[in-house]
Amino acid sequence: MNTHRLKGAGILTASAIALSLALTACGGSSDASTASCTPKHPGIQTVAPGKLTVGVIDIPPFSSYNSGKPNGIDIAIVSNIAKDECLEPAYQQATYADAVQSISGGNIDLAVGTIDATEKRLKAVDFSASTYLDGMGIVSKSGATTVSDLEKMNKVGTIDGYLWVEDLKKILGDRLVTYPSSVELKADFDAGRLDADVDAYGVQVLQFKGAAGVKVSLANEKPDARVGAIAHAPEAAFPMTKGNKSLQEALDAGITAQRADGTITKLLTGAGLSEGLGKVAEKQYVVPAS
Amino acid sequence: MTWLTEWAGYLPQMMAGLGVSLLIAGISIFFGYPLGLVLSLMVTAKNLAVRTLGLAVVEIGRGAPALVILYLFYYGLPKFGIAFESITAACLALTWNSAAYSSEIMRAGLQSVARGQLEASNALGLSQRDTFFRVVMPQGMRSAIPGLMGVAIQMFQGTSLAYGIAVPELMKTAYNIGSQDFNYLQIFTLAGLCYAVISMPATWITVFFEKRMARHT
Numbered sequence: 258m259n260t261h262r263l264k265g266a267g268i269l270t271a272s273a274i275a276l277s278l279a280l281t282a283c284g285g286s287s288d289a290s291t292a293s294c295t296p297k298h299p300g301i302q303t304v305a306p307g308k309l310t311v312g313v314i315d316i317p318p319f320s321s322y323n324s325g326k327p328n329g330i331d332i333a334i335v336s337n338i339a340k341d342e343c344l345e346p347a348y349q350q351a352t353y354a355d356a357v358q359s360i361s362g363g364n365i366d367l368a369v370g371t372i373d374a375t376e377k378r379l380k381a382v383d384f385s386a387s388t389y390l391d392g393m394g395i396v397s398k399s400g401a402t403t404v405s406d407l408e409k410m411n412k413v414g415t416i417d418g419y420l421w422v423e424d425l426k427k428i429l430g431d432r433l434v435t436y437p438s439s440v441e442l443k444a445d446f447d448a449g450r451l452d453a454d455v456d457a458y459g460v461q462v463l464q465f466k467g468a469a470g471v472k473v474s475l476a477n478e479k480p481d482a483r484v485g486a487i488a489h490a491p492e493a494a495f496p497m498t499k500g501n502k503s504l505q506e507a508l509d510a511g512i513t514a515q516r517a518d519g520t521i522t523k524l525l526t527g528a529g530l531s532e533g534l535g536k537v538a539e540k541q542y543v544v545p546a547s
Numbered sequence: 548m549t550w551l552t553e554w555a556g557y558l559p560q561m562m563a564g565l566g567v568s569l570l571i572a573g574i575s576i577f578f579g580y581p582l583g584l585v586l587s588l589m590v591t592a593k594n595l596a597v598r599t600l601g602l603a604v605v606e607i608g609r610g611a612p613a614l615v616i617l618y619l620f621y622y623g624l625p626k627f628g629i630a631f632e633s634i635t636a637a638c639l640a641l642t643w644n645s646a647a648y649s650s651e652i653m654r655a656g657l658q659s660v661a662r663g664q665l666e667a668s669n670a671l672g673l674s675q676r677d678t679f680f681r682v683v684m685p686q687g688m689r690s691a692i693p694g695l696m697g698v699a700i701q702m703f704q705g706t707s708l709a710y711g712i713a714v715p716e717l718m719k720t721a722y723n724i725g726s727q728d729f730n731y732l733q734i735f736t737l738a739g740l741c742y743a744v745i746s747m748p749a750t751w752i753t754v755f756f757e758k759r760m761a762r763h764t
Contacts, residue, residue, distance in 0.1 A: 354722070357729035377728035414713075418726030434633075435723060436713050441622075445713070448625035496729075 294343035298507040301342055303366050304498075309344040311335055312351030312359050314370025316439070318463045318528035319493075322350045330459075330524045331369035334388055335495070337520065338511030353418055357381050360498055367498070367508070371457055373420055373491035375544040383499050385508035387492035387537040388516075389525060393421050393476040393484070394458030396446065396465055401453050402474040404428060404481040410452035414442045420544055421486035425455065428483055439464065459530050466529065475531065491544050492537050554737050557724055564720030565741050567634070571716065572703040574638045579645030579702070580695065586650035587657060601650075608647025614708045616640040621712040637709035637716075641702055648698045656691030657683055693760060696753040700746050707742075717741055 304310050313322045313332070320329040327348045339346040351359060356368035360382050373391050374384040395401050397410075407413050408428060415422055417435045425433050434451070436442040439460050446454040454461065458475045465473050480487045494512075497504055515521050522535040589601025608616070621636040631639065660683050668678040707718035721738035725731035 353726060353729070354731045354735075358732055375728075381729050417719075417723050422723075423727075434713050435719075437711060437722065441711065441713065444622045448622060448630060450625070450630060 296343040296507075297341045298503065298510065301344065301503045301507050302501055303344065303504065304363050305347065307345060308347045309335070309339045309342070309367075310347045310349065310365045312356045312365040312368035313348050314351050314353060314356060314368060314372075316370045316457070316460060318459060318530070319371045319457075320369045322348065329369075330521075330528055331371070331388065331495070333524050334512065334515055334521065335367075335369055337515060338508060341511055342507050357496060360496060363498070366501075366504060367495045369495055371459070371493045372496050373544060374494045374541060375420065375491070376546040378496065379543065381499070382496040383501070383505055384541070384543075385495040385497060385505060386512040386516075387494045387541050388512055389493055389521060389534045390477070390490040390537055391420075391486075391493045392458035392490055392531075392534060393419070393487055394456055394461040395474050395476050396454040396456070396461050396471055397452060398471055399452070400472045400474075402472075403476065403479045404484055404487070407453055407455070412451050413453045413455060414445055414451040415455040416442055419455075419457070419486070420491050421455070421484050424484040424486065459525075459528065459534070462529050485544070489542060489544075492542050494541070550733055550736075553733065557734065557737060560720050560724065561717065561737060561741055564715060564717035565745075567714065568703065568706040568709075568716040568718075569745070571634065571637050571641060571706045571709060571714070572699070575641035575645045575702050576699050578638075579642045580649050582642065582646035583649030584653050586646055587654035590650065590654055591658070604643075605647045605650050608643045609651070613641065613644045613705050614711060616643060617708055617712055633709070633712045633714045636712055637706070637714050641705055641709075644705065645698055645702045648701070649695055652691045652694035652698065653688070656689075656694070657687035659690050660686045690760060693753050693757040696749065696756060700749045700753070703745060703749075704742060 311327075311332075313320050313327050315321050316329075318329055320331040321327060325348075332348075336346050349365065351365070351368055351370070353370070353372075356365075356370070356372075357378075359365045360368060367385070371391055372378075374387065378384070395403075395407065397406075399406070399410075401407060401410070404425070407425070410432065412432055412434060413425070413429055414434045414436055415425060416438060422433075422435060434445075436445065439456055442451075442454055442456060443464055445451050455476075456464075458473070458477075461473045465471055476484075476487050477490045482488055495508060497508065512521075516535065516537070522532045525534050526532050586601050586605050589597050590605060592598050592601065617637060617640040620631065620640045621633060624631065624636075664682055664686065665678060668682045673681070706714075706716050709716050710719040710722060713719070717738055721734045722731075725734040
């Protein structure tokens with residue numbers, strides 16, 4: 258009886274191994290890049306062959322993990338590139354804190370979520386071509402549109418990591434409060450503790466859509482020389498594995514093509530944003546270290 | 548070596564954050580422990596209403612994650628017209644947390660006092676008040692000390708949650724620095740070391756006290 262059980266278990270185990278081997282073989286042979294699909298840039302190196310592994314940071318309308326069904330402007334751009342390169346996009350949730358570690362650790366190929374190209378960040382990752390401008394938005398009940406308006410306020414909130422934080426800190430001092438994300442920032446603005454909410458303009462347009470009594474304005478329209486991120490709007494791009502030239506070429510070509518054919522402008526206006534955000538510089542503007 | 552050089556540059560900011568963390572932890576312990584003692588007495592009270600109220604406060608304080616309580620105090624209360632500053636909200640939430648945890652430790656300590664001690668006090672004609680303050684509390688609190696020290700360490704580490712409500716404590720300082728160049732590993736390692744510099748000696752002291760207590764039982 259015991260021998261039969263052992264034999265049965267042995268057959269089952271062997272069958273399971275054979276089946277998994279067969280499935281693995283099938284996965285390899287069904288790889289789009291070797292079958293019906295011809296990539297625009299053959300031989301792209303990715304962390305998982307045949308796949309483009311993307312870390313998705315939640316910052317709608319640009320990118321949202323959306324319980325495993327990602328959407329947003331960045332997601333649309335990436336999926337178009339993946340399609341052109343015969344790669345299957347594989348999305349996983351990420352945060353600003355872990356995205357770069359995941360890229361350098363070889364867990365993901367790139368991250369999406371309105372990440373601006375800066376000199377400091379270039380030490381850890383490479384950046385793709387720029388996708389759109391990252392404008393600084395001001396939301397207030399008083400109708401503030403400039404940094405000078407913010408100076409007249411008691412408390413202004415913004416988010417850690419944005420390129421205007423250090424400059425605003427110098428101007429506003431302790432009156433500037435920083436938050437981990439847009440969620441906490443908006444909650445405090447709604448609670449009445451803040452006179453103004455300074456965040457990515459695109460995020461605010463969506464967050465305050467239809468909100469009565471508040472004004473959303475793009476600070477870059479009235480530049481203030483004291484804040485570098487307004488004087489020269491940072492450009493969002495996809496941080497990716499350092500030194501992966503094959504992937505960078507594909508991303509650059511894909512983004513440039515989507516800028517040229519108007520895809521990115523359509524995505525921006527479709528999300529209710531100004532098409533002006535799509536007008537990035539001919540040569541990528543990398544925010545200097547200081 | 549590069550890390551050490553950069554850490555040296557970040558340390559002044561980190562120390563300011565550490566100061567805020569220690570302040571919040573100190574306040575939540577200072578007010579949490581006496582409140583914990585009151586709660587431990589409420590939980591063992593004969594009056595059903597008092598007992599139920601004590602149990603509810605303790606169970607919510609222990610059952611709900613500290614971050615949820617923080618959020619409720621900071622983002623929830625403004626809906627009812629009460630808006631605390633972020634540090635005040637953090638202190639209140641963590642005080643509740645420390646009171647809830649310490650009350651259970653104190654209750655166990657007070658209940659560990661041998662029944663014979665109470666009988667002896669009764670035989671000596673000591674009042675209930677004197678029995679509690681002169682016999683039960685000194686012995687019960689003595690055995691609760693290691694547990695309370697553990698809660699104090701937990702509270703100090705729990706201050707990192709105050710980052711979520713924009714308190715400029717150690718974790719927030721680290722996150723702020725890390726967000727500039729995305730080198731979070733380096734700065735979080737430094738933050739971890741700062742927490743360890745306080746927590747580890749505190750743990751050793753707790754172990755020392757536990758051993759001393761064990762010697763006298």
